[in-house]
Amino acid sequence: MRTLKFILNGDPAEIGVNDGETLLEVLRNRLGLTGTKQGCDQGECGSCTVLIDGQPVLSCLILAIRVENRQVTTIEGLAEGGKLHPVQVAFHEGGAIQCGFCTPGMVLTAKALLDRNPYPTRNEIRTALSGNICRCTGYTKIVEAVERAAEVISEKADG
Amino acid sequence: MAEKSAYRYIGRNKPRTDGLAKVTGTALFSADITMPRCLVGKILRSPHAHARILSIDTKKAEALPGVKAVVTGADAPVKYGILPVSQDEYPLAVDKVRFVGDEVAAVAAIDEATALHALDLIDVCYEVLPAILDPHEALIRDDVKIQERTQEANIERRIHLVFGDMEKGFAEADYIREDRFFKDAASHAFLEPHSALAQFSDGKLTLRTSTQVPHYVQRALSRVLGIPAEKIRVIKPVLGGGFGGKGEPLPLEFAASLLAIKSGQPVRITHSREEVFLTHRGRHPEQMTLKTGVKKDGTITAVQFSSLLDGGAYGSYGVVTMIYSGQLLTAPYRVPAYSFDSVRVFTNKPPCGAQRGHGGVQPRFAFEVHLDRIAADLGIDPLEIRYHNAIEPDTVTVNELRITSCAFKECLDKAAEAVDWKEKHGKLPYGKGIGLAGGFYVTGAAYPIYANPMPHSQVQIRVDRDGGVTVFSGASDIGQGSDTLLVMIAAETLGIPEQSVRVVSADTETTPVDLGSYSSRVTFMAGNACRKAALKIRDRLLAACAGQLERNQKDLTIAGGYLFEHGKEEPLMTFAEVAVLAEAAGVDLCAMGSYRPPELAGSYKFGGVGPSPAYSFGAQTAEVEVDTETGEIRVTKIHCAHDLGFALNPLTASGQAEGAVVMGFGETVLEHHAFLPGGRHSGPNFLDYKVPTSLDVPEVDVTLVESIDPSGPYGAKEIGEGSLHPSLPAIVNAIYDAIGCWFHDLPLTPEKVLAAIAKKKEAP
Numbered sequence: 001m002r003t004l005k006f007i008l009n010g011d012p013a014e015i016g017v018n019d020g021e022t023l024l025e026v027l028r029n030r031l032g033l034t035g036t037k038q039g040c041d042q043g044e045c046g047s048c049t050v051l052i053d054g055q056p057v058l059s060c061l062i063l064a065i066r067v068e069n070r071q072v073t074t075i076e077g078l079a080e081g082g083k084l085h086p087v088q089v090a091f092h093e094g095g096a097i098q099c100g101f102c103t104p105g106m107v108l109t110a111k112a113l114l115d116r117n118p119y120p121t122r123n124e125i126r127t128a129l130s131g132n133i134c135r136c137t138g139y140t141k142i143v144e145a146v147e148r149a150a151e152v153i154s155e156k157a158d159g
Numbered sequence: 160m161a162e163k164s165a166y167r168y169i170g171r172n173k174p175r176t177d178g179l180a181k182v183t184g185t186a187l188f189s190a191d192i193t194m195p196r197c198l199v200g201k202i203l204r205s206p207h208a209h210a211r212i213l214s215i216d217t218k219k220a221e222a223l224p225g226v227k228a229v230v231t232g233a234d235a236p237v238k239y240g241i242l243p244v245s246q247d248e249y250p251l252a253v254d255k256v257r258f259v260g261d262e263v264a265a266v267a268a269i270d271e272a273t274a275l276h277a278l279d280l281i282d283v284c285y286e287v288l289p290a291i292l293d294p295h296e297a298l299i300r301d302d303v304k305i306q307e308r309t310q311e312a313n314i315e316r317r318i319h320l321v322f323g324d325m326e327k328g329f330a331e332a333d334y335i336r337e338d339r340f341f342k343d344a345a346s347h348a349f350l351e352p353h354s355a356l357a358q359f360s361d362g363k364l365t366l367r368t369s370t371q372v373p374h375y376v377q378r379a380l381s382r383v384l385g386i387p388a389e390k391i392r393v394i395k396p397v398l399g400g401g402f403g404g405k406g407e408p409l410p411l412e413f414a415a416s417l418l419a420i421k422s423g424q425p426v427r428i429t430h431s432r433e434e435v436f437l438t439h440r441g442r443h444p445e446q447m448t449l450k451t452g453v454k455k456d457g458t459i460t461a462v463q464f465s466s467l468l469d470g471g472a473y474g475s476y477g478v479v480t481m482i483y484s485g486q487l488l489t490a491p492y493r494v495p496a497y498s499f500d501s502v503r504v505f506t507n508k509p510p511c512g513a514q515r516g517h518g519g520v521q522p523r524f525a526f527e528v529h530l531d532r533i534a535a536d537l538g539i540d541p542l543e544i545r546y547h548n549a550i551e552p553d554t555v556t557v558n559e560l561r562i563t564s565c566a567f568k569e570c571l572d573k574a575a576e577a578v579d580w581k582e583k584h585g586k587l588p589y590g591k592g593i594g595l596a597g598g599f600y601v602t603g604a605a606y607p608i609y610a611n612p613m614p615h616s617q618v619q620i621r622v623d624r625d626g627g628v629t630v631f632s633g634a635s636d637i638g639q640g641s642d643t644l645l646v647m648i649a650a651e652t653l654g655i656p657e658q659s660v661r662v663v664s665a666d667t668e669t670t671p672v673d674l675g676s677y678s679s680r681v682t683f684m685a686g687n688a689c690r691k692a693a694l695k696i697r698d699r700l701l702a703a704c705a706g707q708l709e710r711n712q713k714d715l716t717i718a719g720g721y722l723f724e725h726g727k728e729e730p731l732m733t734f735a736e737v738a739v740l741a742e743a744a745g746v747d748l749c750a751m752g753s754y755r756p757p758e759l760a761g762s763y764k765f766g767g768v769g770p771s772p773a774y775s776f777g778a779q780t781a782e783v784e785v786d787t788e789t790g791e792i793r794v795t796k797i798h799c800a801h802d803l804g805f806a807l808n809p810l811t812a813s814g815q816a817e818g819a820v821v822m823g824f825g826e827t828v829l830e831h832h833a834f835l836p837g838g839r840h841s842g843p844n845f846l847d848y849k850v851p852t853s854l855d856v857p858e859v860d861v862t863l864v865e866s867i868d869p870s871g872p873y874g875a876k877e878i879g880e881g882s883l884h885p886s887l888p889a890i891v892n893a894i895y896d897a898i899g900c901w902f903h904d905l906p907l908t909p910e911k912v913l914a915a916i917a918k919k920k921e922a923p
Contacts, residue, residue: 100178
């Protein structure tokens with residue numbers, strides 16, 4: 001057991017963790033942040049995606065102790081001051097959510113894509129999301145939602 | 160029924176009512192809910208495909224510090240099964256295990272590591288028995304019995320039905336063709352692993368579980384555990400996809416309950432991804448033979464179908480799968496004479512059950528490819544032969560299925576137009592092709608799983624003094640959006656804003672019975688029940704207003720949350736004021752609505768499986784590119800035209816079709832639920848079992864075709880399952896158009912494509 005210090009959704013966090021505990025286990029079991037989902041625990045489905053220093057990472061594959069002093073963003077921390085991120089709005093309004101189990105990972109992956117590439121092509125969106133499995137939607141409305149979010153973000157930037 | 164444009168809420172795109180919770184991470188799925196003193200449960204599974212259990216010693220496991228309870232088959236040696244005719248499962252194995260992964264024992268401990276350690280300490284002594292993995296072997300091996308209840312070899316059930324004059328049908332045919340097909344197993348692969356959280360206190364069991372069927376789970380728990388149903392509460396939290404795989408009581412639900420009762424503490428069991436694949440209940444592998452007679456002009460005169468279903472180790476939904484597989488070939492084309500012989504056998508593999516499009520998917524693939532081959536042999540365009548034989552509205556099929564609304568021809572038109580069929584079919588360069596297929600599906604089964612005369616769905620609506628309305632429904636929203644539809648239907652019928660309506664659903668203690676989310680029944684049945692309850696409340700409110708305000712009731716209406724008098728623009732009062740007025744006048748502001756399908760059973764044995772109060776119809780065209788060097792198949796686009804009666808919520812309806820088409824695409828070219836020689840699953844994970852990713856999928860274009868069903872809620876029928884059926888054969892037919900090779904075995908692999916191309920080159 002050792003003490004882990006990191007920034008969680010913008011706030012300082014300090015918690016005792018075992019050496020072998022994954023970030024996913026610590027988020028869900030110790031911190032009660034159940035928005036991060038466990039779909040396979042093998043790094044194959046993308047449901048557990050969180051952002052570490054802005055980059056999408058599979059939290060089931062990374063040990064918690066590796067995030068010492070780093071910034072971790074989970075789905076619970078994406079909305080700022082109660083205001084939803086444009087990707088969240090686009091997913092909701094565009095019907096890109098069905099069962100919702102893949103949604104947190106999908107939204108965070110999309111957010112990271114738009115941060116580094118505000119004007120992605122459809123193929124770039126599909127490539128960025130290819131590590132996140134969705135079994136409900138067939139991806140049509142998810143890809144459209146990311147395109148819509150990109151438009152909204154660029155309109156804001158221009159305006 | 161009012162004109163569509165007169166509707167204020169239904170018929171318009173509405174985001175899901177739980178969408179914001181899901182997109183912010185606050186939606187609680189079964190595995191997200193915790194309780195004080197909650198233990199972790201784990202299941203010990205069989206390492207053998209078939210073995211007798213000689214002894215189980217749990218002493219060492221029980222002695223491990225941190226272990227709070229251990230249970231085995233001896234704790235609940237009562238059989239259950241979703242179908243009354245297939246009661247062949249135990250919560251945990253009694254005497255025998257029948258597949259690698261069969262549940263043997265379960266432990267509850269203070270944490271996962273302790274629970275897993277305890278599993279290692281359970282000593283099970285097995286006598287290994289010969290295992291049968293091949294369904295053909297299961298047909299004839301009498302010396303090995305997987306289920307003791309089978310009479311002949313390992314045959315669970317046979318069915319033989321004949322409709323119309325087969326001899327005459329084939330005698331009248333100018334051309335007869337016979338083909339064999341095989342569709343391998345597929346798995347639901349929902350993202351949320353099964354999870355069940357059981358709590359037992361004061362003699363009452365509460366189970367929060369990822370189920371599509373809370374009512375059936377409650378019934379099975381009561382029977383197996385010997386606890387009265389009134390002392391069992393089953394709650395479905397937010398559910399992460401089912402597709403049939405959470406559509407029946409499952410071992411983990413019993414195991415968690417038994418452990419909670421024994422330990423006196425809450426217990427949660429969540430499956431690992433491997434356990435999800437082993438629990439299975441997915442698509443049956445099915446061998447099929449089709450023989451069809453046609454006139455020169457393509458008119459179908461007779462169809463003969465036979466199939467062998469590999470059921471795995473237990474009954475599950477399999478008998479229904481088997482009957483559906485034959486019953487659902489008599490539309491969407493006119494078939495004057497039809498017969499089918501089907502048989503389901505047991506093998507030592509995970510049990511197969513219901514998966515999206517249940518029963519109809521494999522035969523639909525076979526028939527639509529078979530029909531294209533007949534068309535090719537006769538030089539008839541595949542669109543023409545389908546149009547020529549297409550079923551019309553208000554007809555009865557040869558096996559007595561009552562067809563009411565039907566826009567199949569319009570679906571064919573839309574799907575064909577979308578690919579410029581007449582200009583392109585047969586005319587694209589080598590390696591590129593387009594293909595067409597049709598289909599139809601039930602909108603709910605006309606009969607419940609256990610025979611009873613009660614409604615299939617009941618909905619209760621309560622109006623509060625503040626004008627808020629609560630809809631109580633047992634229907635399970637499993638991601639398809641049924642809670643949202645109930646809000647829309649209640650708001651439309653009552654004439655109040657959608658924001659005033661909330662839904663409480665899928666909790667056996669607080670909501671009236673709905674049979675569950677299976678066979679595409681929820682929109683139709685719960686929707687009808689909801690509309691009826693809302694109509695009752697509306698009439699009561701208007702009657703109270705008429706009396707108190709001394710107006711004629713038929714001159715009053717509620718719209719947009721206000722009471723109006725016809726012909727006057729200014730409202731009389733708000734809906735909240737209406738509620739207060741009515742409540743003060745002593746009116747009961749709580750009403751039930753119910754739905755039970757009419758009597759539709761055929762006049763023959765098994766005639767209760769297949770009938771539905773309404774059928775959806777659909778047609779799809781696929782565009783493919785085949786790399787003739789590598790054998791790689793690229794499905795670039797699928798156009799889906801689906802007759803769903805009326806699109807209550809086009810946003811979620813089109814989403815259902817998009818998802819179904821992609822699931823069908825996955826089954827055609829990627830997904831393979833396969834087993835190693837000893838009966839072990841070849842790859843129970845997402846690396847080996849290839850679910851389509853965003854890079855694999857075709858572009859999907861959905862056209863919602865509306866036929867306004869006479870008995871659907873506001874004319875609605877199903878879309879979530881029927882829209883999967885045509886995808887598989889449309890792709891296979893498109894590949895023929897691209898490279899001139901037919902495929903009768905799915906899934907298709909690049910190896911199969913290359914072999915077919917090579918064979919064609921040898922013998923053109």
